[in-house]
Amino acid sequence: MRIIFYLLVMGVSAVVAFGGSWAIWKLSHRYRLYPKIRERDVHTRPTPRLGGAAIYFAVLIAFAIGSLFPPVGLIFQSNLPQVLGVLGAGLVIVLIGLADDIWDLDWLTKLAGQVITAGILAWQGVQIFQLPLPFGDDDVTLTLSPLMSLGLTIFLIVLVMNAVNFIDGLDGLVAGVAIIASGAFFIYGWVTSSGEAGQTDYFNLAQFITAALIGACVGFLPFNFRRNERHPAKLFMGDGGALGVGMLMATASVLLAGQSTPASTSEAVLTFLPIILPLAVLIVPLADFALAVLRRLRAGKSPFSADRKHLHHRLLDMGHSHTHAVLIFYAWTAVAAGGILLFLVAHWWVGAVVALVGFVVCTIITLAPLSRRKAVETAVQSAPAELAAEADVAAFDPLDAAAAAAENPEPTDAEAARALERLHEKEASS
Structure with missing residues (x-):
């Protein structure tokens, strides 16, 4: 009641x-x-x-x-x-x-x-x-x-x-x-x-x-x-x-x-x-x-x-969108709270396992943009220069002069994904 x-x-x-x-x-x-x-x-x-x-x-x-x-x-x-x-x-x-x-x-x-x-x-x-x-x-x-x-x-x-x-x-x-x-x-x-x-x-x-x-x-x-x-x-x-x-x-x-x-x-x-x-x-x-x-x-x-x-600024710099960064904070908070609360209603190891699995998942999601951006960098570096120029992805190669001249040297996750998609389309059509 x-x-x-x-x-x-x-x-x-x-x-x-x-x-x-x-x-x-x-x-x-x-x-x-x-x-x-x-x-x-x-x-x-x-x-x-x-x-x-x-x-x-x-x-x-x-x-x-x-x-x-x-x-x-x-x-x-x-x-x-x-x-x-x-x-x-x-x-x-x-x-x-x-x-x-x-x-x-x-x-x-x-x-x-x-x-x-x-x-x-x-x-x-x-x-x-x-x-x-x-x-x-x-x-x-x-x-x-x-x-x-x-x-x-x-x-x-x-x-x-x-x-x-x-x-x-x-x-x-x-x-x-x-x-x-x-x-x-x-x-x-x-x-x-x-x-x-x-x-x-x-x-x-x-x-x-x-x-x-x-x-x-x-x-x-x-x-x-x-x-x-x-x-x-x-x-x-x-x-x-x-x-x-x-x-x-x-x-x-x-x-x-x-x-x-x-x-x-x-x-x-x-x-x-x-x-x-x-x-x-x-x-x-x-x-x-x-x-x-x-x-x-x-x-x-x-x-x-x-x-x-701050940590939220670093998440944005890693390539997360604004909303994704907020949801990641929510996830970390929920996992920590849920793991502790499970100690009230279950054996201690249940809360520990849930918290551990949750932290691993949250870590993977948090670091995911780094792996995606690294994949884009590798793909751009291995592609022919002419093809990279046609796909407008040269700025995603940190070793390329275009990257240093780009206004946004830290591309977002969405921008990196679109760049990789453009590069694959050019490779398929060539």
Whole structure:
């Protein structure tokens, strides 16, 4: 029965996000509320970046409507400080993000705002108070000191916010990853609160947050997803949206982990999963974040300075189309989430095998353009020069002078495929 209430929360959030995104899109174009295209951007036309306001408003309305449902209202009665903390912190980070989207704030100001946001959450009781250690025959739980709890919570929330913000470079990327990741958190909370090792309260704040966030991202995604080159995203979530989404994901993760004492060693293993789950689900953005920080520090730059060397940029440079690159991120996220969640309902080796097979498939798909482009290069190099010139494929030979003079030395996967097709047609007709 409780799934109906969560679905209602998702539905309300989705409808409000869709309507809010449409209104912001219209108003942004009417009053030209969009920035100039930056060098690192992959879009080619000015696009409004205030979608984060619609996402936050949708979550806010979902909280307001949800509080009217008697069963769900128990969440607000027993966790009112945390609810107010989530909404207050969300407002702060969205306002900071919107200010950055409009005026381009410096990195230190943004970082200070993120720490304040995490501090508000911790002040209102959203903290990791203890860590289950599933080792040995006896139950072992590490209880953190107040200072350690505060420091760890702020660090993790700021880390996830930045990791999510760092991958916000392709249409629909953050919204889709957030839907998959939040869905994994929701399923985890559902399973652990329904089984023998679960919680006694069927309605909890962590699941409510994930339900509201899933609905908000679903409602926003139609305006943010790129169908093709002729129909790119109409609206970006901007830093206000990416940081806000990251904050809500981090909050749900903290609420799921570190706040309940496991009753048995087997339950400790399940309770430990919320710590592993966000790391697994966010493995790509966290890896991108770590690589970006190391790359910029080695270059003597601020770790928060912008560049065009993120993982999604590299996928585009490898030859993936915009949509394919986004779907690859979705696939990696889904495989990581699915593999971890299988530990809840099956033997550990089942999750390990599924995750391993999924990672292998994702790796093959990710690297596929390299093999196709290599095949084109080999075919062009082995073809007679006159035939390559007639097929207009000389630019695909990196050893040819035409390649150095070409305006696009890094052809896309589709361009490489068309070049190989032209070459085969010329070979067949000659």
